[in-house]
Amino acid sequence: MTDVTDVTTGLRLLPWTTPEGKPCYLDPDTAHPGPLSLLADSVEVSQLGSAEEVLGGGRAVLVDATAGEHAVRFALTRATEALENVLRIAVSRGRRLGAEAAEGDDTL
Numbered sequence: 185m186t187d188v189t190d191v192t193t194g195l196r197l198l199p200w201t202t203p204e205g206k207p208c209y210l211d212p213d214t215a216h217p218g219p220l221s222l223l224a225d226s227v228e229v230s231q232l233g234s235a236e237e238v239l240g241g242g243r244a245v246l247v248d249a250t251a252g253e254h255a256v257r258f259a260l261t262r263a264t265e266a267l268e269n270v271l272r273i274a275v276s277r278g279r280r281l282g283a284e285a286a287e288g289d290d291t292l
Contacts, residue, residue: 197276199227199269207272228273235266 195209198220202208212221238259245251245259 196221196224197272197279198224199231199272199276228276231266231269231273235270238262238266 194211196212198208198210200208210220210224212218217225242259242263245255248255
């Protein structure tokens with residue numbers, strides 16, 4: 185997530201990447217969200233829900249003294265994937281909040 189787009193561009197970081205792992209962006213119509221914006225919203229909700237499930241599974245593995253290496257590695261792999269998704273969502277939403285604040289600031 186080292187690619188940073190200036191919030192003044194108004195581009196939305198989407199909750200998925202290209203097949204090469206590069207970030208995807210959308211130039212949204214904020215007044216009338218289009219199908220791709222709505223799909224991105226839905227994917228974000230799904231990713232956040234999955235992260236909650238992964239968190240619960242990870243906690244269960246951590247408290248299980250008999251959990252083997254395979255279970256711990258699996259839980260950590262899923263947690264890493266979920267954290268990557270949640271961070272992308274946070275960056276995307278933070279940029280949009282920053283853009284909204286910049287639009288509403290007449291002192292610039």
